[in-house]
Amino acid sequence: MKRVIIAAILLPCMLAVGLFSMYRVNGTYDAVTRITADILESSRDGHSDKTESLIHDLQERWMAEENVLTHYVRHNQIETVGQSVAKLHALFVNDDTASLEAELYSIRWQMENIRRSEAFQLENIL
Amino acid sequence: MRTIVIYIIAVIALRIMGKRQLGELQPSELVVTILVSNLATMSIEDTNIPLLGTVMPIFTIVSCEVLVSFLNMKSHRAQSIISGNPRVIIKDGVINQQEMRNLRWTIEDLMEQLRICGSFNFTEVSFAVVETSGALSVYQKYLHRPLTPESMQEINGEDSPPVTIISDGILVLDSLQYCNVDESWVRDILARRQLDLKDVYVMICDRAKTYTIVKKERNRK
Numbered sequence: 001m002k003r004v005i006i007a008a009i010l011l012p013c014m015l016a017v018g019l020f021s022m023y024r025v026n027g028t029y030d031a032v033t034r035i036t037a038d039i040l041e042s043s044r045d046g047h048s049d050k051t052e053s054l055i056h057d058l059q060e061r062w063m064a065e066e067n068v069l070t071h072y073v074r075h076n077q078i079e080t081v082g083q084s085v086a087k088l089h090a091l092f093v094n095d096d097t098a099s100l101e102a103e104l105y106s107i108r109w110q111m112e113n114i115r116r117s118e119a120f121q122l123e124n125i126l
Numbered sequence: 127m128r129t130i131v132i133y134i135i136a137v138i139a140l141r142i143m144g145k146r147q148l149g150e151l152q153p154s155e156l157v158v159t160i161l162v163s164n165l166a167t168m169s170i171e172d173t174n175i176p177l178l179g180t181v182m183p184i185f186t187i188v189s190c191e192v193l194v195s196f197l198n199m200k201s202h203r204a205q206s207i208i209s210g211n212p213r214v215i216i217k218d219g220v221i222n223q224q225e226m227r228n229l230r231w232t233i234e235d236l237m238e239q240l241r242i243c244g245s246f247n248f249t250e251v252s253f254a255v256v257e258t259s260g261a262l263s264v265y266q267k268y269l270h271r272p273l274t275p276e277s278m279q280e281i282n283g284e285d286s287p288p289v290t291i292i293s294d295g296i297l298v299l300d301s302l303q304y305c306n307v308d309e310s311w312v313r314d315i316l317a318r319r320q321l322d323l324k325d326v327y328v329m330i331c332d333r334a335k336t337y338t339i340v341k342k343e344r345n346r347k
Binding site for chain 1: 173186191
């Protein structure tokens, strides 16, 4: 009976951890998508200061989120996003707008992949 | 470090599953054991997988297994669906060919299992039962059994293994038929002992109508 109680407690706990991880991944996805969209917009509008500040925000945000996401998401997926985020500032300083946009799209695409792989969807199960 | 953590988790998971799983594996338990070992291996080999990605499936599978085992214990229907029922494949030295086909056993499989159980001729077997774990249990005819003081007395009676006729308060109808008794006979015996069906944990009986009753214990803390 003791084991049944442990199992009955463990199962909802595991479900809660699963839901929490999904919530965190979705939160990070939303934040990263929003900031990358803002960077794209300000870069196209030629607001250098704002773009630099947003890139700085994104890097700081990502550093904080990265530590949490490593608990739930495959590490190589996070590393790919991290590498792209790290390149942004150098691309901005060198005025390589095309590569900057490409990296921003890459970050969004990677985040979308992470979100999809974590979500409770039939396509994930199949 | 990661390997040590996973080792500890695997040990905890096996402890939650209990000793039963280690000793006698039911089909679902075998699947769980293989899955747990594979999940643990995956995480040790591939450091890209987060630790939670191993811990969560292991504990989820083990919890499901414990709950299914509990359901098995509480419901006979669930038990027969999940674990199946024991099948009699030899009765009084005669092979039940239909059961052999159902189990997809060849005669070589049967003979091999009989030999493992110490019997080289199926005509020497009184009863052979394929348990839900797939193991064969053999009850030899008394002429072919090693002689013991108890078996000396048994020669005078009928040679039949006892079967369970009440399991956790539930009558097993097939067993009643085997023992050539009916429900009223069982109820008479219980009435004489001032017992109700639900008070009986197990009652075994053979064809000579020799029975043993074990009363259900009250739930202990």
